[in-house]
Structure formats: structure tokens, C-alpha cells
Amino acid sequence: MLFSTATGYALRALAALPEDGTYCLAKDLSSRLGLPGPYLAKILQGLVQADILASVRGPKGGFRLTRPAHRITVGEVVAAMEGPEAMEGCVMGFPSCNGENPCPLHDAWSAVKSQVSSSMTQATIRDLQLMDIRHKKEAKERVPNSPQP
């Protein structure tokens, strides 16, 4: 899936945070998204250190975005989660991917890398929020009223 599952969780959690500065509980997020609770908590803490989230402890505390959603790029989040060296190395797993001794997929892969990373610096958390909205709307249309027993 190209990135680690933790990165996916981070993106989903960020997209689920409210856009105003309200603080939001980790537990709340995890239950809303159906993600493993303590694991998500740890991920959120990491995002705090990357200055993507701000947190306050104690009652009334929680997590919130440090910036408006459209100012946080997907690339930034991926870098924070995966480290700066993500997407390095040869697609085929050959040792050392450099122009010197390219594997047959090297050119295609280089194009891919630049394409993905440019898309990632374009896309922001705001875009993910929109996606989520679409998701919910669609679900609502599909099942007009679904009682929760």
C-alpha cells in the first residue's frame, strides 16, 4: 500500500478533526473512525511533535490542528510519519537506486515518485475532509434510516 498503516490512520484522523479550534479526544476519534484506540493515541502524539497537531492535557483537553486544514499538506504528514526517506530505494528491491545503474523500471518509477510526491504536496487535509463528506453523504443516500440496536 506504499505507506504504513499508521500513516493511513494519521491521515484519516486528521481529516476527522473539526476545522474550528475545538479540542477533540483521542478516544472519541478512534471510536468514530473505528481505529485501534491506544495505537491511534500514540500516532496523534507523534503528530504533535511534528507540529501538525496541538494537544492539551487534562479535562477539556484533547487534540486540534495547529493550522487550518488547507494549510497542512498530505506530504507533510507522510514525511512526519514515515520519515524523510520514504519512497527511496529501487522498486524491485535492487540495492541502491541511482541513475548510474538503473533497473528496467527505474525511469517509470522515477516518474512515479515525482508524480506522487508532487500530488502529495498539492493535496491537503482539507481535501481529505471533502472526501469524507462525500463518503458519509453517499452512505446516507444508500441507507436512509439505519437503526442502531
Add this chain to the structure above:
Amino acid sequence: MLFSTATGYALRALAALPEDGTYCLAKDLSSRLGLPGPYLAKILQGLVQADILASVRGPKGGFRLTRPAHRITVGEVVAAMEGPEAMEGCVMGFPSCNGENPCPLHDAWSAVKSQVSSSMTQATIRDLQLMDIRHKKEAKERVPNSPQP
């Protein structure tokens, strides 16, 4: 790295096999490539079942390609190793990657997928052999004579 390390090993091993039908020992391959011996052996066995390699047991036995190198595509090897479902799923790890509710990277990623998979069906083991030759030649030029103590 997009694919598993085993897939990388498989590709490297296939590229290292002689083009004539000579049988080649697993142990020989592993030592030549510096790959973990028994692990490579198991990988080779898998390639036999995928009809990419043929093997014969006993003395004078070993592994060989079932077809000329230029008739074995990289895509075929990847499929044999990773299963047919490789490269499915959303780049960002969102559940279900379909056109219905695309994530912001979906279009870029779709392009990537088709590009990579078409490159993979174009490239053959023969191309990998050429890469290897380049590799060796280059090393030789760099170190004209390197005694092995």
C-alpha cells in the same frame, strides 16, 4: 519499496541464471548474489510451481529457466511472488480504493499503477541481465584488479 524483499530476490536470482539451459545450484546462486541461502532456495521452489523455473533433483541437478529470458516478464514474476492482488488498495490506506469515493491521490495513483504495471509487462528478465552486466563492467572499471584473500 512497493514489493516484498522476496520478490526482489527472485528477480535478482532469475537475472543471474545462465541463458542456456544449464542447471544451476541454489547454493551457488545465493553465494554469488550474497543472498540468504535457504530462503532463496524456497523462493526458487515457488518459481518452479509458477512455471518460471524448472528444477531437477539429485546430483547434476539444479534450477534453470523454462523459457528464454526475454520471454519471462517482470510482471509475471511479481504476480507469482506477490499474488495477483498486488498494487490493489488505496495509496493512503483508506479502505477500498475505487472510483466511487477517491482520495485526493487516487487519480495520480491510478496513473502510477497502470504505468508501473505496463512497464512490468514490457520489461523482461533479459533486461535485468543487461543491467547486471552493466553493473559488473562498471565495477571492473572502477577496480581493475582486486585480489581475494
Add this chain to the structure above:
DNA sequence: CGAAAAAAGCATTCCAGAATCCTTTTTCTG
């Protein structure tokens, strides 16, 4: 101030992929 709420931090468990070891089967050679 004291109790409760919540994040922070740390150790631990779980699990799949990576790698190793050992036994069995096949085939060649003397």
C-alpha cells in the same frame, strides 16, 4: 487543595514476513 480527566511516556504483547534448520524424496554415479 484534592479528585477526576486526559494526554504523555514506557513496557509489553501480537503477528506476519523474513530467514534458518532439519527431514524426505529424487536422481545420478560407481
Add this chain to the structure above:
DNA sequence: CAGAAAAAGGATTCTGGAATGCTTTTTTCG
């Protein structure tokens, strides 16, 4: 046929990421 060489097959260990639990610190509120 006997023995050795080599792949085939299965069980096992190792390892890093995924996930969980527990304790500590900070903050709010009565």
C-alpha cells in the same frame, strides 16, 4: 544396489511493525 548430491517440504526461530496496557504528568473544577 549403495551412497552421495541436490531439491522439496515442513517446522521453527527471528524480527520489525502493529496494537495493547499501565503508569506518570498535567490541567480543570468543585
